[in-house]
Amino acid sequence: MGRFIAVRVASLIVSLFVASVLIFAVLRLLPGGPAGSLLGVGTTAEQLEQLREELGMNQSLVAQYGDWIGGLFSGSTTSFVSGMPVNELIASKLPVTIPLSLAAFVVSVLVSVPLGVIAGVYRNSAIGVGVSALSQLGLAVPVFWVGVVLVWVFSLQAGILPSGGFPRQGWNDFGGAVSALVLPVITIAIAMSSIMVRYVRSATLDVLDADYIRTARSIGFSRGGALARHGLRNGAVPVVAILGIELATSLLGAVVVENVFALPGLGSELLSAVTSRDFPVIQNLVLFLTAVVLVMNFAVDLIQRAIDPRLRLVSASAGGGAL
Amino acid sequence: MSLTVKDLTVKTSGGVRLLDSVSWSVESGGRLGIIGESGSGKSLTAQAILGLLPQGMTATGSITLDGQELLGAPESALRSVRGNRIAMIFQEPLTALDPLMRVGRQIAGPLKLHTTLNKAGIAVRSRELLELVALHDVDRVLQSYPWQLSGGQRQRVSIAMALACEPEVLIADEPTTALDVTVQAEILDLLARIIKQTGTTLVFVSHDLPVISKVAQSLVVMKKGKVVEETSVSGALSGAQHPYTRQLLEAARKVTRLPEAEVEN
Numbered sequence: 316m317g318r319f320i321a322v323r324v325a326s327l328i329v330s331l332f333v334a335s336v337l338i339f340a341v342l343r344l345l346p347g348g349p350a351g352s353l354l355g356v357g358t359t360a361e362q363l364e365q366l367r368e369e370l371g372m373n374q375s376l377v378a379q380y381g382d383w384i385g386g387l388f389s390g391s392t393t394s395f396v397s398g399m400p401v402n403e404l405i406a407s408k409l410p411v412t413i414p415l416s417l418a419a420f421v422v423s424v425l426v427s428v429p430l431g432v433i434a435g436v437y438r439n440s441a442i443g444v445g446v447s448a449l450s451q452l453g454l455a456v457p458v459f460w461v462g463v464v465l466v467w468v469f470s471l472q473a474g475i476l477p478s479g480g481f482p483r484q485g486w487n488d489f490g491g492a493v494s495a496l497v498l499p500v501i502t503i504a505i506a507m508s509s510i511m512v513r514y515v516r517s518a519t520l521d522v523l524d525a526d527y528i529r530t531a532r533s534i535g536f537s538r539g540g541a542l543a544r545h546g547l548r549n550g551a552v553p554v555v556a557i558l559g560i561e562l563a564t565s566l567l568g569a570v571v572v573e574n575v576f577a578l579p580g581l582g583s584e585l586l587s588a589v590t591s592r593d594f595p596v597i598q599n600l601v602l603f604l605t606a607v608v609l610v611m612n613f614a615v616d617l618i619q620r621a622i623d624p625r626l627r628l629v630s631a632s633a634g635g636g637a638l
Numbered sequence: 639m640s641l642t643v644k645d646l647t648v649k650t651s652g653g654v655r656l657l658d659s660v661s662w663s664v665e666s667g668g669r670l671g672i673i674g675e676s677g678s679g680k681s682l683t684a685q686a687i688l689g690l691l692p693q694g695m696t697a698t699g700s701i702t703l704d705g706q707e708l709l710g711a712p713e714s715a716l717r718s719v720r721g722n723r724i725a726m727i728f729q730e731p732l733t734a735l736d737p738l739m740r741v742g743r744q745i746a747g748p749l750k751l752h753t754t755l756n757k758a759g760i761a762v763r764s765r766e767l768l769e770l771v772a773l774h775d776v777d778r779v780l781q782s783y784p785w786q787l788s789g790g791q792r793q794r795v796s797i798a799m800a801l802a803c804e805p806e807v808l809i810a811d812e813p814t815t816a817l818d819v820t821v822q823a824e825i826l827d828l829l830a831r832i833i834k835q836t837g838t839t840l841v842f843v844s845h846d847l848p849v850i851s852k853v854a855q856s857l858v859v860m861k862k863g864k865v866v867e868e869t870s871v872s873g874a875l876s877g878a879q880h881p882y883t884r885q886l887l888e889a890a891r892k893v894t895r896l897p898e899a900e901v902e903n
Binding site: 439525526527529530531532533534535536537544545548549552622623624625628 | 688690693694713717718719720721722725726728730733734735736737738739747748751752783785786796799
């Protein structure tokens with residue numbers, strides 16, 4: 316186990332390094348730079364050059380990369396646009412994005428696990444087919460369109476929820492913050508549940524048809540008893556894998572949905588940073604999102620190993636872990 | 639403890655007859671073989687006896703265990719029969735056991751359901767059962783997951799589980815088909831020995847005449863959901879009446895006879 320964790324942490328660090336290089340390189344390959352977008356139309360070549368110098372954009376790429384990584388750890392990197400320290404800027408956006416994506420994740424788990432099990436158990440009846448059809452529909456419609464429809468129904472017609480924005484006082488205005496997140500959470504949860512229902516359904520079908528369930532019934536267990544004894548744990552293995560991916564997806568979903576609902580979170584910040592070519596903000600934000608996704612995958616691996624002894628014991632007897 | 643199947647007919651929800659008036663009987667301590675090609679309905683017969691037909695299938699006729707009607711009996715009554723009075727072993731021991739549960743807990747399952755044994759009693763009985771099926775490395779096996787055992791060991795575990803509550807009838811559905819030939823022979827010997835030792839009634843389902851002839855006395859030959867011949871194993875081997883039984887015999891002889899040249903080598 317210790318060895319497995321060591322190997323995985325090492326691979327996490329390598330992945331983050333590769334990701335940082337890619338993020339850095341891709342930004343430099345993009346047309347347009349921060350100086351041009353900061354100064355706007357009608358600036359002279361001298362002014363541009365001076366700003367590039369101030370922003371450190373005239374240094375060699377290696378030096379720029381070194382500055383970025385150094386600043387990442389010391390916290391000294393500042394935004395090109397606002398001059399605010401980037402790490403502080405990101406931290407100030409977390410109270411919107413983290414509750415949004417976590418709530419969306421929890422809601423979609425609570426919705427999709429029971430619905431997926433129902434769709435599997437009653438696969439041949441109207442209710443099972445209905446759930447499957449619903450999830451097809453949820454998959455087919457774009458996320459932002461769902462957001463727009465929800466706004467139209469609940470904000471413009473019913474007038475019970477805000478159409479966008481977040482209270483100025485943040486979570487100090489608890490009621491306001493919660494009602495600001497309801498529609499965005501539902502929007503992300505609809506998209507996520509639609510995918511997860513299908514995975515849970517197929518895991519349920521696998522378990523229902525499994526030979527060990529038949530064996531348990533031949534021993535005298537009831538259908539429900541056999542499923543509780545053998546089905547839950549076996550069904551959990553593939554579902555946990557997909558939950559990990561979905562938790563990451565919910566974070567990315569938040570990035571899109573924040574823009575639809577004008578929420579001041581990481582997503583809106585990222586979009587405005589990209590528009591203004593605010594390299595330090597983009598770099599730190601994307602690297603942060605990458606790190607979150609990688610850490611989640613790591614956590615999922617650990618949970619899966621806890622559930623499934625095959626992952627634990629096979630890699631142990633093979634002399635270590637899989638890289 | 640006789641097991642009697644009379645006019646057993648199984649239909650799909652669409653009305654297709656998968657079993658058509660199947661009738662046979664096996665006396666207490668008897669050893670019945672059911673033989674037929676795949677799709678002949680032999681496994682379906684076994685499932686119908688335990689009341690575990692796939693969803694949508696319905697059975698009519700009569701299945702009696704020592705005079706007690708099982709067909710149409712309430713689920714609670716069937717559950718007290720399954721694993722307790724009639725037990726079953728399956729073809730593929732790897733998938734028949736739960737990969738995420740240690741062997742010890744799986745063997746304890748039927749004992750918890752059908753006996754009043756406490757934890758210590760279950761532990762003692764589990765060890766006895768593993769000894770019975772000649773798994774001598776008891777501690778390791780109890781602590782193992784099914785996939786950590788060999789195919790033969792897994793099937794021994796399945797047999798131990800089936801025998802846990804000393805059932806009156808043991809139904810073995812192609813229990814050696816998934817095993818390689820040497821292990822097959824070991825498992826057949828083991829089954830034959832245990833059946834003799836415990837006096838359990840055996841219903842042995844197989845497509846393989848040489849395999850069936852090692853354990854069974856009487857023989858039911860099935861084809862396309864019907865019983866085409868009821869005979870004894872020795873009868874079938876010496877000269878079967880029904881052309882299909884003769885076909886099975888000839889096929890078995892062809893397969894088991896090695897080409898001359900290879901034998902000389």
